[in-house]
Amino acid sequence: MELRSLRYFVTLAEELHFGRAAKRLSMTQPPLSQAISGLERELGVRLFERTRRRVALTHAGAAFLEEARATLARAAKAVELAQRAERGEVGRLAIGYLAATAYSLLPLVLRDFSHGFPGVRLELRELTLPQQLEALRRGDVEVGLLRPPVPDAELEFETILEEPFVVALPASHPLAALKRVPAQRLASEPFVIFPRQPGLVYHDLVMGFCLKNGFTPRVAQEANQTHTVVGIVSAGIGVALVPASAQKMGLAGVAFRPLREATPASRTAVAWRRLDSSPVVKAFLDVTRRVAKQVNSAAS
């Protein structure tokens, strides 16, 4: 049995007239007669009650009509879905992200992506950088929002966002009265700082900045995630240098001030498996780049 037979059958069932049905099907009446009787023979079921003058559905025909329509609809849906899938408009996408991105980049990307691709089910995993690398390798997530670099030949990444570091101070701290903080004034402050770990550059960036400005920071506390660092600052333990987007966290008890000196860039990147040809991933990367461009231009 072929879909063509079903299309003929449904049309005839609607018209109950071979001539008109044939016309609607852009064909002549004889082949339609043949096709229908062929279908009946194939099924072993009389679908139409035919006098020489009138056509009516049998009970079996009525039952078949419902299913035939459903079959045709499902076939159309299959085509539609395949085409949308190729354009990356359907499927699922697991996204790994650093807690630090959850307040700035991620929500913007998610808003744009879910708006443009409502057929894609998103799975969100808040993961640290090493967890993300592992998840990407294992295929647990398809893309990750993280800090470059990504030292893995299987993975590819692209820096999408650059922002300066700012000083995070307890709200009551005297330096919070300044509009811009000179680096020198931090020389005697206790620091909350990212730990030195292989693959994590923040420790080196912050240390390098301090050394360049003539002092070695006194480490009061280490923490390896930005939101943890900011939380510790809000508790009054010390000051910290954090990416400017940390201000978006909206945490009470913390003041953020730009530095007078130029800081290194805090970079955010998106990473994916090098071999991944998924159109959903491609679409996500496109959205991410577009959103990041807007964020960058709005910041400058």
Place this chain on the structure above:
Amino acid sequence: MELRSLRYFVTLAEELHFGRAAKRLSMTQPPLSQAISGLERELGVRLFERTRRRVALTHAGAAFLEEARATLARAAKAVELAQRAERGEVGRLAIGYLAATAYSLLPLVLRDFSHGFPGVRLELRELTLPQQLEALRRGDVEVGLLRPPVPDAELEFETILEEPFVVALPASHPLAALKRVPAQRLASEPFVIFPRQPGLVYHDLVMGFCLKNGFTPRVAQEANQTHTVVGIVSAGIGVALVPASAQKMGLAGVAFRPLREATPASRTAVAWRRLDSSPVVKAFLDVTRRVAKQVNSAAS
């Protein structure tokens, strides 16, 4: 697009090998290659990732596979359903029945029918005889269990059950002490009787029986349904002659006793529209006849 293409596609998606897929499809490899690339061209979607040596599904192909399988399954279901419909194994059937049959014939018929034809959804309507005739004419029910005769040329009926009348007595009535009641002993009793209505024969049957036995019953109360009559008897208002199957009602406070004399037959019939060619109706009639035959032979 045709189902053949889908069958080819699904098989190839399962084998991921043109040669083996072609073998499973009882064809050679070249036409399969052509059919698949034709399908891809028609959809405008690459379904397979093909190197010269390996075949893999694309993401769009995976999405299409799911729908293609569903489409084929639905098509198979359509065929199955049409064939079962022609055998009367699916559909719906609205049954009208007298309250009197609800305790004896109807449950037996329903049990057998729903067992033999689980695909048929039953709709049950308890209706009086004139209501049933109207419902049958209007097509609200396809079949009816009722009292013959059926005075309508559009309808056909068949008597399926004959049973004697018995006396229904208040449980405390002196005559309840007898094993069989002589008709004469009812001469002075107050009677609960079916009203005289055109098309209803019970009134005439009961009156005829009494007259034949030498008395005219004194009418204490009229009621036009058997279960109402029995209810009134149980309230002590009088005695009544009712079909033997009324005993199945299981109503407290009523005793049933056979009569010493032969009574007219209380007949039950099944009726349907003369033009109705529904296989479901045919199947129901068959079941009804079979069940009635068992009931009749068990009673004699």
Place this chain on the structure above:
DNA sequence: GCGACTTATACAGTTGCCGTATCAGTTCGA
């Protein structure tokens, strides 16, 4: 680097679908 393997292409034969012509039966009006 050669052989085996796998998919794509070329070409010819056949099947099967479609259109034209026509038949057969029914309905309706004169």
Place this chain on the structure above:
DNA sequence: TCGAACTGATACGGCAACTGTATAAGTCGC
């Protein structure tokens, strides 16, 4: 009552599309 119009079925020829055989082209493994 008879014929004209209408409707579905059948006959037959043409053509498109599918299938099979033969073969090319590219890849993997030894």
